[in-house]
Amino acid sequence: MTTAGSGHAVPVLVAGCWGAGTQHHQRDMYLPALTRSPDADVVGIWDDGQLSGSQVGRAKALGRDFGVPVVEDLSEALDSCRAVVGCPAPDVVGTLLASAAERDLPVLLDKPTLFGTKALGALVREVPSATVVAGHHWRFHGAVASARLAVRSGQLGLLHAVHAELIVGGPDGANPLGELRNLCVHPLDVVESLLGPLHGRTHAVHAAPSDGAGESWTISMHLDPDVVVSALVGRVRPDVSSAVHRYRLLGSHGQLLLDLAGPAMSVVGRQVSDLPFGPSSVDAMLAQFLGAGQGGRLEPTLSTAVGLSQVLDAVETAATSRTIETFGGS
Amino acid sequence: MTGNSPLGIGIVGAGFVAESHAAAIATDPRLGLSAVFDLDTPAAAAMAARFGAARATDLTELLSRADVEAVIVCTPNDTHVALAEQVAQAGRHLLMEKPLALSSSEARRLTKLYADKGLTLLVGHTHRHSAYAIAVKEAIESGRIGTVRTMRLAITGGWIWGGWGAWVLDPARSGGHAFHNGVHLYDLARWWLDSPVQSAWTCAQHLTAAALRIDDYLCSTLQTESGAAAVCEISRGERPRAASVFEIVVQGTRGTLLRTWSSDGIVRLSDDGSGPLTAVGDSPFGRQLVVFEQAIRASGPVAPPPEHAVEAIAVAEAVEASARTGDLVRVDG
Incomplete structure (x- = not known):
């Protein structure tokens, strides 16, 4: 990952468009901040129509609104990026974190406490090598x-x-x-x-x-x-x-x-x-997340x-x- | 007493709170300060001289004066019950500085004593008569912020009470911080939320010195019978000691009422300290005395009623018990 001000924007994958109720943080928080950040280059929006918690419709709408390609194959999507900003559905998050960990990709994960303590504990155990920043902006x-x-x-x-x-x-x-x-x-x-x-x-x-x-x-x-x-x-x-x-x-x-x-x-x-x-707090969080490859600390875990x-x-x-x-x- | 003559008042105790009462009396033609008594004779003499009143040599003399129709007691908390009994026996009306007593059972007994004798008893929950407190009550009652669900009331500063000999630092004399200052907050919460307090959970600290025998920081979460919550925080141990913070947050279903550090419209930044200052306005002591005088003349009820003062003491008992044990304590209704 490159850093803020280095002149090389980090390729970022927007992964998952899930939100509880009417929440849509990719649309309302992350994509606006990513697209105005000189440190980020949003290379794609991923959501998988085969998974039960998927939000393909939301992904396609976002793609249109922000001019970003929508990718439905996770491996293909991850191969194109160096950092992931994720709002995955509860039944998708494990797959996303495991696949990102295989490629040593850091994931900024939106509000993980919504998944509940049991599910979070399972994620920590099952994907110990995942590099995750909780999106507590x-x-x-x-x-x-x-x-x-x-x-x-x-x-x-x-x-x-x-x-x-x-x-x-x-x-x-x-x-x-x-x-x-x-x-x-x-x-x-x-x-x-x-x-x-x-x-x-x-x-x-x-x-x-x-x-x-x-x-x-x-x-x-x-x-x-x-x-x-x-x-x-x-x-x-x-x-x-x-x-x-x-x-x-x-x-x-x-x-x-x-x-x-x-x-x-x-x-x-x-x-x-x-x-x-x-x-904003979201801008600052993304700046730290995208700059972590230069020795910055990834917190909160x-x-x-x-x-x-x-x-x-x-x-x-x-x-x-x-x-x-x-x-x-x- | 005639309807046109000033209400003759005697003050027992000549400390700084008594000074506030005397100053308020001096500005209201409906009131007159007749006599002052304090065991500290020079203090009583000085105060009497400043306000053109007589100095009584003892309580009996003060209570026997024909020009003393009502009494204000401003003495250490552990003296309140005995003094209130003497004032009642003399057939005089009473404005008792808070707390009314150091136990809710004694407070109830005093309330009944005054009711049985047909005498007015007003407890000095002076904040109730402040412009800000009335504004909060009116805002809530107007429905402007909807149904109140939770609130915060924080009065914090660094003005620890005197030296090690100060009676306030002796829990047997003052009852502790909950009784001495906390009752103001508990009374406001009960009034604004319009529901008796049911339970208290308290976090207590000794900030100024570990050897303190009372807590100089108390943060209590009260829950009312209606289900609303109130976080009441009172501190005398903050730094810088010149900076006072007085914040109110009342969250309703339709909005939130905020009193912030700059709500008085004046903030000081100086070599002597930085922080909010209090805007000059109506004296709550004066407004309280008008309530007292009108209740006496009309033989009518006072606001707040003595029963609310009893409730505040019951809350203080629960707060202190929770501070000692760490338990959630039910308020003895």
Whole structure:
């Protein structure tokens, strides 16, 4: 794989167009970012009509919209690329990862926690040689990356608490696999990126969809060695387009307040609107993924996703049984 | 007391909270500060002189004055029950600084005592009378954000209480952080969510010093009978100690209400510290005293009702129990 700025774009295969419910991350996230990136050359879109979870129709539509050839043979598709950005259906992912691993191709895998802990564990066991980056893009947001540097360099001293809100609306709609694995994974992944693997105890309150709104989760944790974490995560009604995505980091020597609605300026006219600037979190994630061949680290791994999935299992049990659950071997 | 004469008030305790009450009395012609009593005689004398009031030599003298119709108690938490009983026995109305008592059973007993005597009892959950708190309540009631499902209320700073001799640091005297400051948050959550709190889970820390006997950081997740959740975070151990963070998040089905670090419209960046400042506005102490005065004159109910103060103490008991055990603790209703 070549790197950003080297003048040689990395041939990328867009593999699988699956999404739970109305989610279509290849269309809405990855292909727009890949096509504007000077580091990527999208050589094809693959989906296999012989597999039950296939989305050939979606693949063909994407091919038309982005001017990219659609390839139905996986071997042929993989032979033409040096990196894979995948949104495979649950029953396709194993085949994709195994085939990519045979060619030593790295795979950026969209939101693997949606597959569930058991399936993820099986993937790790069955395809141990696969190089997989879990597509948890918010940890790559510039503000989170900057906060991570501040935390790791000791600018805040030792963290004693991290608090987050991720509240979304918009037309994407509720995820049929549940917002625990769809949305809650993001703030927990950001916390993981700040603190490392999560060990501790959790309490959770779950609100089922009502009044046209999706689920809501109130997650509280006491992590080892002594870090308090809370996250308010939910989906308001689809006619509410604005989102809240913030973090507050409390350390022994200072605090950081992060608002992931930025970087953005405001345009004050007849209405106030946002003017984003700089790379998005997806841009930043792809840049790191495509630059990994030059010694960059590929994180978060599939094992990280397995760990987070186990944490989500504990959160779910805590909410349903109204108990305090332990996770991560604490 | 006549309908036109100011309500005569006596203040017991001459610390900084008493000063806030006295200042509010001084700005309202419906109220008058008659006398001040504190065991710290110089402090009482100084405060009485500043506000043109008499200094009572003891509580009995203050309570026997004809111009003291109502009393505000601003003393350490462990003295509240005995003082409230004396004020009631003297037939005076009471504005008791929070917490009403250090146990919900004692708080219930005091509430009944005042009701039986036909006296007004208002507990100083002063935040309820703040412009921001009223705005949040009105926004929720208007349906603007839909049905509330979860909320966060964070009041954090670094202003640890005095030195090692400070009574607040003694759990037997203050009840701990949940009783001393947490009750403000628990009361607001119960009011805004319009449902009694059912359970509490708490993460507690000693930030300023390991030797603290109370927690200076408490983060409690409350769940109400209606099923809504409230994450209530209160800290006196943050750095930089000059930076106060006061955040509110209320997530409803139709939208989210946010009070952010810059919501007051003023932020300081200076050599002395950086962070939000509080905008000048109406005094919640003044608004609280108007509620008190009107309830006394009309022999009517007060808001918040004493029963809510009892609930806040029951929540504080559960929060402290959870902090000690790590368990999810049911609130004693």
